Amino acid sequence: MKESIQAYDAAIIGGGLTGLTAAVYLARAGRSVILLEKERRLGGMAExxxxxxxxxxxxxxxxxxxxxxxxxxxxxxxxxxxxxxAKSGMLGILQGRIVDVSRDLSAEESGEWSGLMGGLSGIDTDAVGSLSLRDWSQKKIRHERVRLLFEGMCRQWTYSGDMSALSAGFAIRQGQLAALGVxxxxxxWQAAVERLRGAAVQAGAVLAAGRAAERVLLRDGRVRGVSLADGSALEAAAVLMAAGPEEACRLVPGSARMSLGKWRGEARPxxxxxxxxxxxxxxxxxxxxxxxxxxxxxxxxxxxxxxxxxxxxxxxxxxxxxxxxxxxxxxxxxxxxxxxxxxxxxxxxxxxxxxxxxxxxxxxHDSRPACRHGAGPAPGPSVPEASGLFVAGDWVGADGRLADAAMASAKAAAEAILRRR
The missing domain is CATH 3.30.519 (Guanine Nucleotide Dissociation Inhibitor; domain 2)
Structure with missing residues (x-):
């Protein structure tokens, strides 16, 4: 007797914050959803x-x-x-020595630092988006130690180390968010993973930890399902790759000829x-x-x-x-x-x-969203060459950094799937 193949409205590959977020949105909207995670534990980079x-x-x-x-x-x-x-108690390390921001700055340096951080929310980030952070800081900040302190904060906000490539607008926008509270x-963070896991299960999503996807099944330019490493397969009207560009390309046949391959080639982890x-x-x-x-x-x-x-x-x-x-x-x-x-x-x-x-x-997975000259149109959430194929993650879209980008793109991908007829 031939074993029946399970069918879902959507299959999600990747069980981190991205995949779990999308699973909650889709399942709560009444779609049948399965999430595939190759590891036995959900969480990914948030474990x-x-x-x-x-x-x-x-x-x-x-x-x-x-x-x-x-x-x-x-x-x-x-x-x-x-x-x-805490918003106080910052120390700097300069030439192997500790610089206490509250005590070691001169009166002029302290005044400039306070004015800079206090006025951060009033900066029009769109107006300085085309400037590098280095160009902006050298133009706007008079004291060398204050400039180094600010560039250190920008590195923390963005994880980007090259101040000559980092967009001043992007960095300051991240700083404006941080000023509201870190x-x-x-x-x-596993606590956040568990909250999302519970919500997805309660909404009816199937969470399959320990089941690795082998390949996305495509035919005539459309998604048909997913084959698994254990030899089984499932049907799906849509597949969301909640993984990095390298993994997404590995699982999608012909990805080198798609936008997916271009995004992978341009990514700078x-x-x-x-x-x-x-x-x-x-x-x-x-x-x-x-x-x-x-x-x-x-x-x-x-x-x-x-x-x-x-x-x-x-x-x-x-x-x-x-x-x-x-x-x-x-x-x-x-x-x-x-x-x-x-x-x-x-x-x-x-x-x-x-x-x-x-x-x-x-x-x-990609540093380009923070770069001074931008990176062209943001990847995803849909892959135009394959109907029903979507991507989400910290490298997709243009909303923030790290978890912000991952979860924003997950929501955008879920909404795009829900709009399909």
């Missing part, structure tokens, strides 16, 4: 790992008040508990090296946030406003932004990050409750 009682996200994660991620989580009634990062998630640590008793508990001014470094305590450990240990993230260099020297990066901790938390190695170093972390 949280428990190590010796400490909860580590994949490097430092935060949501911006006013950004698409928080807006969509609230719209779906899936916002997890969280708290806001929100950490209690018990890690961003990478970082991350050192995540939980300290039983931080040697300098007042030091909660620092940025490299002459190096692409980041340090922050994320457990202040939220709980990220079972025993109350403080969770910190130290990171080196590596830009588009996915082959950065891992040993050198780890050494530099431990030196950063030696400077900011001397004696930290005697208080370790948990620690993890991760080199070559993929931060974003």
């Amino acid at each position: 949280t790992t428990r190590i010796n009682g400490a909860l580590f996200n994949l490097g430092p994660h935060a949501m911006y008040e006013g950004g698409a991620a928080l807006r969509i989580l609230r719209e779906l009634d899936c916002e997890p508990p969280g708290g806001y990062a 929100r950490y998630v209690d018990r890690g 961003l990478y970082a090296a991350c050192l995540d640590i939980a300290l039983k008793r931080p040697p300098c508990p007042e030091r909660v946030f620092a940025l490299g001014l002459d190096e692409p470094l980041y340090f922050s305590k994320h457990s202040g406003p939220v709980s990220l450990s079972d025993d109350g240990s403080a969770v910190f993230h130290a990171m080196k932004y590596n830009g588009t260099d996915g082959g950065s020297d891992a040993k050198a990066d780890e050494s530099r990050l431990t030196e950063l901790l030696d400077l900011l938390e001397p004696g930290w190695d005697k208080e370790i409750a948990a620690m993890r170093f991760t080199p070559g972390v993929l931060v974003a």
Whole structure:
């Protein structure tokens, strides 16, 4: 007897924030949906790992008040508990020394810094979108240390290290969102994943973790379904690739001749090296946030406003932004990050409750949306050469960065699928 093939209105490939967001929207609209995730655990780049009682996200994660991620989580009634990062206590690292913004700046520098950050919301970002951040900062900021501080903040807001390529409009727009509030998630970002998972299941979506897609099935220029690595297949009127451009191209036959192949070829991924640590008793508990001014470094305590450990240990993230260099020297990066901790938390190695170093972390699948000259029309959400094929992720659309871009494009893709007849 021939086994019947299951049919769905939509199949989603990828079980991170992108895929789960789209699944909730589609299932709540009455569509039959299956989500395929090759790993046994949902979450993707938003997963949280428990190590010796400490909860580590994949490097430092935060949501911006006013950004698409928080807006969509609230719209779906899936916002997890969280708290806001402090807006004071910033330190800079310049030539291997600590610069305390509240004490070490001159009166003139302090006045310019306060005016710059206080006036951020009034800047017309569209008017400066064609300028590089370097050109804008050199024109607008008189003091060198203030310029370095601001460029360090822009690096943090955008994950982009090349100030000569970074769009001033894009960077400042991200800063305007950050000024409204930087929100950490209690018990890690897996809490957001679980909220979305529960909402998707309640709405009727089928979440198939541990089932890997092998190929998108196309015929006569239309999506027909998906074949799976276990040899089975399913029918689907629409397929949403909630994955990076590399994975999307691998799964779609003939992608090199489609817009999908063009998007993949143009993508410029961003990478970082991350050192995540939980300290039983931080040697300098007042030091909660620092940025490299002459190096692409980041340090922050994320457990202040939220709980990220079972025993109350403080969770910190130290990171080196590596830009588009996915082959950065891992040993050198780890050494530099431990030196950063030696400077900011001397004696930290005697208080370790948990620690993890991760080199070559993929931060974003494409850096082009932040570039000065733009990147042409934004990818997706539809792939015009294949009816019923859609894409979503942090590389799709033009709304924000990282989780904001991923979830905004997921919503846009779901809406595009719902408009199909």
